[in-house]
Amino acid sequence: MIKEASVMRVECPACGYRLFDKGDQACGPVQTKCxxxxxxxxxxxxxxxxxxxSRKPKARRKGDSASP
Known part of the structure; x- marks a missing residue:
């Protein structure tokens, strides 16, 4: 008989968007981008x-630098 795997939805803590699905036996570190x-x-x-x-870089406009 086939055992049914338990799959959990992993969401971004900042915006709540679905990042990936994780199985019940999954372990270890993973890097992912929202x-x-x-x-x-x-x-x-x-x-x-x-x-x-890391996060989204700030949009820079021409002339916004601190140096002249």
Whole structure:
């Protein structure tokens, strides 16, 4: 008989968008980028802990630099 796997939805903690689906036996760190808010997260699959790696860069306009 085939055992049915339990799949959990992992969402971005900043915007709530679906990042990926995770199986019940998944463990270890994974880096993924949210396609909605452009933040990069490191997710520990065993404990569901999120660590922000980087975020969307600020838009810079010509002449906005601090130096003359």
């Amino acid at each position: 396609t909605r808010c452009k933040r990069v997260w490191e997710v520990e699959l065993a404990t569901d802990e999120f660590k922000l790696v």
